[in-house]
Amino acid sequence: MDRHYQNEIDRRRTFGIISHPDAGKTTLTEKILLFGGAIQQAGSVKAKKAARHATSDWMAIEKERGISVTSSVMKFNYRDFEINLLDTPGHEDFSEDTYRVLTAVDSALMVIDSAKGVEPQTEKLMAVCRMRNTPIVTFINKLDREGMSPLDILHDSEDKLQSECTPLSWPIGMGKRFKGVYNRFGSQLHLFEAGRQTRGGDGIIINDLSDPVLDDLLGSQADQLREEIELLEVAANPFELDHFLNGGQTPVFFGSAINNFGVREMLDAFVELAPHPGDRAALTRDVSPYEAPFSGFAFKIQANMNPAHRDRIAFVRICSGKFTRGMKVMHHRIGKEVTLANATIFMANDRENVDVAYPGDIIGIHNHGTIKIGDTFSEKEPLKFTGIPNFAPEHFMRVHLKNPIKAKQLQKGLIQLAEEGAVQVFRPVRSNGYILGAVGMLQFDVTMARLKAEYGVDAVYEPVGFTVARWVDCENAKKLDEFERKHPNNMAVDAEECLTFLTTSEWQLGYAKENWPDIRFHKTREIN
Numbered sequence: 001m002d003r004h005y006q007n008e009i010d011r012r013r014t015f016g017i018i019s020h021p022d023a024g025k026t027t028l029t030e031k032i033l034l035f036g037g038a039i040q041q042a043g044s045v046k047a048k049k050a051a052r053h054a055t056s057d058w059m060a061i062e063k064e065r066g067i068s069v070t071s072s073v074m075k076f077n078y079r080d081f082e083i084n085l086l087d088t089p090g091h092e093d094f095s096e097d098t099y100r101v102l103t104a105v106d107s108a109l110m111v112i113d114s115a116k117g118v119e120p121q122t123e124k125l126m127a128v129c130r131m132r133n134t135p136i137v138t139f140i141n142k143l144d145r146e147g148m149s150p151l152d153i154l155h156d157s158e159d160k161l162q163s164e165c166t167p168l169s170w171p172i173g174m175g176k177r178f179k180g181v182y183n184r185f186g187s188q189l190h191l192f193e194a195g196r197q198t199r200g201g202d203g204i205i206i207n208d209l210s211d212p213v214l215d216d217l218l219g220s221q222a223d224q225l226r227e228e229i230e231l232l233e234v235a236a237n238p239f240e241l242d243h244f245l246n247g248g249q250t251p252v253f254f255g256s257a258i259n260n261f262g263v264r265e266m267l268d269a270f271v272e273l274a275p276h277p278g279d280r281a282a283l284t285r286d287v288s289p290y291e292a293p294f295s296g297f298a299f300k301i302q303a304n305m306n307p308a309h310r311d312r313i314a315f316v317r318i319c320s321g322k323f324t325r326g327m328k329v330m331h332h333r334i335g336k337e338v339t340l341a342n343a344t345i346f347m348a349n350d351r352e353n354v355d356v357a358y359p360g361d362i363i364g365i366h367n368h369g370t371i372k373i374g375d376t377f378s379e380k381e382p383l384k385f386t387g388i389p390n391f392a393p394e395h396f397m398r399v400h401l402k403n404p405i406k407a408k409q410l411q412k413g414l415i416q417l418a419e420e421g422a423v424q425v426f427r428p429v430r431s432n433g434y435i436l437g438a439v440g441m442l443q444f445d446v447t448m449a450r451l452k453a454e455y456g457v458d459a460v461y462e463p464v465g466f467t468v469a470r471w472v473d474c475e476n477a478k479k480l481d482e483f484e485r486k487h488p489n490n491m492a493v494d495a496e497e498c499l500t501f502l503t504t505s506e507w508q509l510g511y512a513k514e515n516w517p518d519i520r521f522h523k524t525r526e527i528n
């Protein structure tokens with residue numbers, strides 16, 4: 001194999017940052033981009049978010065609520081590493097997009113607010129990472145404020161996330177007494193200099209904990225630190241690379257993103273520990289990134305900024321082979337050869353046309369609705385990458401058209417929005433109309449806004465009694481028919497014509513499961 005090609009893969013790190021809203025994800029992203037030289041000034045990421053708002057009509061909703069509905073990709077270099085950082089929307093009311101972005105990463109960085117510990121959103125995201133055993137590095141943020149004790153945070157995380165924690169850095173005090181972090185990974189101490197916290201290189205570095213300078217600088221906190229570190233050597237879980245790589249253990253770092261403290265320590269360890277692109281499971285076999293033929297899959301579709309042209313960007317994660325501009329690949333779902341002439345790579349501060357890209361990279365392919373989430377592209381071999389699921393929605397709404405003349409447009413709009421993954425669409429088997437399903441309530445507002453802006457359809461939604469959905473199948477077709485007949489008001493088909501059982505409660509679902517042991521109820525469905 002070409003050395004250069006192998007090296008390009010080995011130095012790539014493709015990861016997503018996950019957190020509960022307000023834990024500090026945007027701030028941390030910004031500091032990481034500053035280290036990578038991808039932006040020059042703090043504030044750029046937030047400013048960019050604001051600028052994006054102005055460019056699209058349907059994103060007005062985003063602006064209204066002051067949150068980011070879409071997620072993006074940022075590419076930059078750090079040391080010898082080539083980083084692809086995938087942003088996931090952090091609002092409370094998140095969508096399936098967030099989940100899907102996580103199917104395209106090789107690792108994740110989880111941000112936790114030290115005062116709040118593990119919050120519900122983080123638990124959900126963690127559950128998604130666990131589905132693929134994604135390795136996770138944890139950053140405990142806001143140590144410059146009074147929060148839970150570091151040990152309590154570790155216990156809380158182990159408890160709620162069911163993952164072993166191993167502290168690779170350790171804070172010296174917190175709140176007003178926060179003096180810096182001891183880097184257990186690099187056996188180095190980085191002290192804060194009050195008032196000079198804004199750049200990563202600032203501060204005092206001490207290489208030996210027994211150095212008496214430490215007592216001069218920290219007073220009584222010096223001995224406390226020595227004791228705590230000694231205790232950790234004995235009591236903390238030792239770091240085990242394999243355990244981390246298969247998702248069983250998370251290395252933990254402490255710091256303060258806004259003060260840029262502990263961020264560099266975390267990032268340095270992250271790039272070294274986090275995996276380069278690995279094998280990806282396809283239906284027929286596992287595909288290695290080192291294989292020469294190109295392959296990749298679409299994990300996210302974003303309506304472009306110009307809704308009038310129905311222009312969309314499909315985000316494709318490269319799984320193997322080198323991408324070169326103008327190359328021909330098979331689009332397997334539609335059985336056509338396509339030329340990838342107009343691919344975009346997402347730089348942190350701009351978009352650029354891309355000439356070459358490697359496994360781990362994300363390229364954006366412009367299209368007019370031909371690409372769907374889950375589509376695989378490869379040079380020859382018909383591959384189908386797996387693990388890009390539809391998630392069972394948790395909220396359901398019935399759509400009402402204000403002007404019935406627009407029924408055709410409504411249908412077209414809903415089908416396209418479902419293909420894009422903006423919302424799930426169900427058609428009840430026994431009645432007319434559409435039921436929308438979503439993982440986050442916000443998806444409904446986005447869908448209505450987009451129906452109006454892009455399809456000229458004035459629609460509203462109203463609650464429908466369902467709260468649970470499961471895709472159903474059965475080896476015995478007769479049994480499935482019987483099940484369908486016995487539950488006429490609960491059956492629907494999704495946009496891919498897959499049979500779905502909608503119920504009003506978990507209890508009702510449990511009841512059905514008990515009475516119909518042959519029927520299989522699925523919480524996720526692989527996208528066809």
Ligand code: G4P
Nearest residue numbers: 019021022023024025026027090141142145256257258259
């Ligand atoms: P998010 O993307 O996870 O939602 O969080 P974001 O970075 O926007 O941070 C949420 C709030 O927490 C912001 O304050 C931010 O300044 C603050 N923050 C981030 N890191 C730290 C930290 O290390 N220490 C402290 N004390 N605060 C931190 P805000 O007032 O909501 O916004 P802003 O006015 O600063 O923009």
